[in-house]
Amino acid sequence: MQNGDEVAAAADATKTPIPEEVTKQSFRVKVWRHLEKNGLALFPRPVYNRIPNFKGAQEAAANLAKLDVFKNANSVKVNPDKPQEPVRVMCLEQQKTLYVPVPRLQTGFLNRLVLPEGETGNAAIAKAVSRNGMETFGKSISIEDPVSLDLVVMGSVAVSKEGYRIGKGKGYGDLEFGLMMHMKAIKPSTLVVTTVHDCQVFDTLPAELFGPHDVPIDIIVTPTQVIETQRMSQRPTGIMWHLLSNRRIQMMPVLGQLRDIEMLSGCDCTLKEVDTDVEERAAVRARRIRRRTRSHKSQSEGEGGNTTEGEEGKAGKPRRAARRRNSAKGKDKDGKEERPRRQKRPRPVIDFSVKISNISPNTRVRDLKQALFERGVKPQIMVWKGFRGFCYLHFFKPGPQKGEGDSQPTMNMDSVLTALAQMSVGGSGGGGTGAAGAEEDEKPRLLCVEPAPPRQPRVPPAEVDVTPAPEVH
Incomplete structure (x- = not known):
């Protein structure tokens, strides 16, 4: 079975400063590419830009169910992604209190998942843990409601045996954890677990890539092994407002609600001035436009044949000579009658x-x-x-x-x-x-x-x- 270091041999641990091209995104791409190329990816496909669903997710969930930390947990929070669906099923089968976050935190925070009224059995559980079921049958939980969690299950793209975790890059998992810390839902005894494929596990990941907002993992569960991490970093203590932009607050009303509460209590909730997320998206769009422009330009130049030197090489396709008009009304330079000019159509109102x-x-x-x-x-x-x-x-x-x-x-x-x-x-x-x-x-x-x-x-x-x-x- 390949581990993460075989997926990305170039990213082995080193004492020297990490190269600029070694980023969280570089590890994500290597894992996504490995899963796709080796037939390890499952629906939804492709797994790029997702918490990837992998072959063996059911076996990883079964290994988690064997652990005392899961058996003894009464309340569990599980992410809503597809590879953790078997974990959600097990929680409902064993009648645990199951919480799932609202997708992208756009309409709330947590939902407490319950079975459809009057329905029981495997079919009811499968309906409840589906993407639509988590919203339809979830009971909304606000940041003011009392919640106490025994176990947190997170999805990951890459993890290391040191406890470092890389998600899909949107920051939702870290924000959810910060909100739960504010609610005091996370106790010192609450463990954080992730279920992944073996190829998503690295012996080490560069510590320089991680900050105080990144949530560390306590236990990694794969289809073949259970790894108790060394946990090299501390857990976030709450939301770090200086890392968030005003746009992010507007997108997620629950963050604005929490910020109002903390500002009233005298906390410093200053946001970052530059919305780097917007800048990154704009840069990506600009690169795509440049690629399309270059593609169209090369095609049009290819149709005109090759040029060799001087101004001829700069000109590309020769310009069409201007047509001189005869002084006689309605005739061109050869004395032939011209077609009447087409009148401009009136602009619609x-x-x-x-x-x-x-x-x-x-x-x-x-x-x-x-x-x-x-x-x-x-x-x-x-x-x-x-x-x-x-x-x-x-x-x-x-x-x-x-x-x-x-x-x-x-x-x-x-x-x-x-x-x-x-x-x-x-x-x-x-x-x-x-x-x-x-x-x-x-x-x-x-x-x-x-x-x-x-x-x-x-x-x-x-x-x-x-x-x-x-x-x-």
Whole structure:
């Protein structure tokens, strides 16, 4: 059985300063790649940007169930990821009090998981521990409610026998632990356990990669072994506000609630000034745009043949010579009659506009287009600001269609608002892939639809989307 050091031999422990390319993300990528290439990854696939589900997750959970720390635990908190689903099943089978965190902490903190009313047995347990079941059958727990945990089970991408843990990079596990420390739900006797594949276990990970906010692991359980770690670092004592941005607080209301409480008690809750998460996302988008631009440029240059030297090499495709017009009206330089110039079509006038808000940052524009199409709403222009949680729909004044004498189908503000009432969009249901598929554990959101000023949108062309009725395949 391969261990983590065989997955990443280049990252062996060393006394010299670690190279710049050795980061938490580099270890994540090595583990994800190893699981995928060696047939060790299970649904949801691919495992990139996730807590990876692995072959042997059931066996790892069974090994955990044999430990006294699990047998003696009355209340257990388990992360909601797929590889820890067998652990959640065992907790309910043994009638333990089971807590699961709210996905991305967007609508609360913890849910206490209970079986569907009037249902028992394996089918009821399987329903309760599923992605939808954890939200449907969970009883909401706030940071003001008393909770006492005997055991915390976390998902991991990579761990070391020293107790260092690397998650998927979003910080949710560390934030959840900090909130539980505030609630005094974590006792000195509460142990932190993770279930992983053997290839996710490293003998050592660079200590320089970890900070005081990182949660250390006490016990590592794999399909073949149980490892009690040396735990080289201390547990976080709470939320470290200087590591969080205002955007993160707005995304997770429970953090804002806790910050208000701590500020009233006189704690220093100063946030970091620069939102580095936004900068990183912007840099990634810029790199993607540059790659696409270079690709298109190389294709267009390839069509024009090779150039050799001087200005000819810079010019690329030769410019088309300007056409000189004859002084005689309606004739070109050769005396031939010119075709009449096509008159510019009048710019359509916007009749009314609608604003849709409460859009999830993970919702794709095509999902909203499909929802609009199903409700018979066909805006002429959509200005998409989904990453900021809203978008605008613009509808033109009715006019004759091309080649037809009939008018366009009439839509007015009232009919659109009625058609879009109670519309929900979001939640990909496990069908995403890659980075997009990593953000799929969100249930559909009820959208807010309201009138907006009917003004001509002034936005860059890339943000204006003329939206015909989508084809349904």
